[in-house]
Amino acid sequence: MLSRVANAIYWLNRYIERAENVARFIDANYHMALDIPGSAAEQWQPLINTTGDQELFTELYGQVDQEKAIEFLTFNRDYPNSIRSCVRAARENARSVREYISSEMWEQLNTFYLMLNDAAQQESMDLPHQFFVDIMNASHAFIGITDATMDHGEGWHFGRLGRMLERADKTSRILDVKYYILLPSVDYIGSPYDSILWGALLRSASAFEMYRKRHGRIDPQKIAEFLLLDQDFPRAVHYCLAIADNSLHKLSGSRRGTFINPAEQALGRLLADFDYTSIEEILETGLHEYLDNTQTRINAVGTAIQEKFFNPQPVATATETRTKE
């Protein structure tokens, strides 16, 4: 497929996934704030920190409060990672490859974009919860429509690769920020706040119900283990990396467990670490350090993919590839 098209599909999936994650972070936080009266302000600062864009926020809005936080993360046009900006960027990418993706995908994404634009024109939000649920559903619908209407060839794998790397990054970020804020509350295990706060973290990754089924009792270490190392939960970092690795090998044509380009090497090595580590080991080195390092390595994988597949290749190498075929 054309490099430009591969690039657009990869990014449009990343943007949709990013929008969905931001919506879920906000929704979980909003509910938590309702459960803990008077705590609103202090609950929103960490969320802004999750994005890594707290400086821009301060510049634009000053002190964090609920309304400003939601405005910033949801509608702000000048903030490239707001839901609105993400969906707009996703749509622009989709528009440039409209002939390649299915009409159903395009129509769903375009409707999603128009829905958000309409909402942005409204004066106030009556039902924030429903609004964020709509956003998450739109993202899920997009994934479902993609799976059901697009052939699972090269383009589809580029899309899934983008989505999984984005998701792995976002799960690791929410865990990173929330874990240390919540840790002191372990002291009063059994109090109602305890499960509210930890529950909110799990809900931020749509993990609450699945975690309950697997582990039952709220236990910080188990929660970290679940969000990081679980092999079956679709938002766990380990799961995301495994799926991404699978798509990357489908794209290169090499066997899993081997590599023929720097992207495969970087991702395979990262995945191997997740395959053979334990939560005890991670906590011993320090969760924050581990997560920070993971994010850096995910970024490096992204850069390697960019270089290998999307940037126009020098003619000499390209010709070699051609003669090999």
Place this chain on the structure above:
Amino acid sequence: MKFDSYDTEGFYDEIFDAQGQPRPGANLVVERINALPESELQRRQGAAERTLLNLGITFNVYGNEAQTEKIFPFDIVPRIIQAEEWTDLENGLKQRIRALNNFIDDVYNEQKIIKDGIIPEDLVFSADGYRKACIGLKPPAGIWCHITGTDLVRSGDGKYYVLEDNLRCPSGVSYVMENRLLMKRTFPMVFDACNVLPVTDYPSRLLDMLQGVAPSGVRSPVVAVWTPGVYNSAYFEHSFLAQQMGVRLVEGSDLIVHRGEVMMQTTKGLERVDVIYRRIDDDFMDPKAFRADSMLGVPGMMEAYAKGRVTLANAPGTGVADDKAIYAYVPEIIRYYLGEEPILNNVPTYACWRPDECQYVLENLDKLVVKAVNESGGYGMLVGPHATAAERVEFADRIKAHPRTYIAQPTLALSRVPVMVGDHFEGRHVDLRPYILYGKEEIYVLPGGLTRVALKKGSLVVNSSQGGGSKDTWVIDAEGGASPESPLSQQEVQ
């Protein structure tokens, strides 16, 4: 909403005759619309517009920062053409395009038509679309203008006239297909009963045609559509056609000429492309051959084309034949190459480079439409009867300064069709752009084509960039199809 109070106001109306009776073939549609419950038609129109927006069937408006995408306004009352009438149009278009193709081939090769004194030499060589780089070229199967969208109008006398031959990648065919889709959703039963000739196979015919003109020796040709990019006003169409044909949509940056061949840059290296349906002007295709400042072009493209390594559709240089000055000679061109009388008429045209005709034009500016020969899209035009005295004076000066660049035509009383205006129907002027594919084996004319409507009251300008809209065009086979009383069409009312 009913047609009861609709007034044709003395214009030729495509749906109603002078007595206000539906024309043959239009019966069924008129009856069905009259039978709809109050405000149902508005509801369906609203639904159709919403669909267009959700599908993102939009065009880009240049120089409009705030809202750069607009839907192309669509009116759900179809324009109807009788099959018999259509057959004449079809034959006329085929004849015309065959002659124009011969003309282009001749101009870049033997130049017999010039040597025989039919067309003045300087008129040909000064045409804006004339390309020196095309001299001596012989495109596969001798086809230059693969895709044409000829603009026709019907005048008060009920006859069709050719207004313009668009031989340089005309746009709009995607709207024909999308309009049809919308109409099938909006009036399924009427549609079924009317025997409307289909348009949906256009993309596969286009693909067949393109594959048929691949460079010789290529067994399974790779076809691509070349777009200037997402910001082009017709981007939707480029993407739509590529999708419907199942071929790649490429931008200049995706292409590279490598060892004389045109290649696409893919995730697996370079891949050759054999036929390019290019929706980019000659000037921007290749900075080495044409405009050096083109950021969209591919260096070496023209050389690869000239050597027969890639086919470009339409061929570069076709613009010489849709020049508005050359237009005046098309009847002669048809007689010269085919030895036939033209089936379709030109609009009577005054050439300002002929002193006597120029004099007439200057004296009758208030009755004429004056067009700059090198402009399209309704720009560079004076509609005499609607212009102010000052505008006419200004235009007269321009004509005197550059007579070669202007032609004039009488203002025609363009035919009209009913369109929805609020809660009633009003007549609006229309034109018709049928699409013609010139293939190796045959010339195909898409039944119907794009009907463009000047939505502003009294306006004659149908271009989408200037307030035009469109309608579905139904070529109806036989006598209007099944009976309106059939149970199927009754359901339509529900």
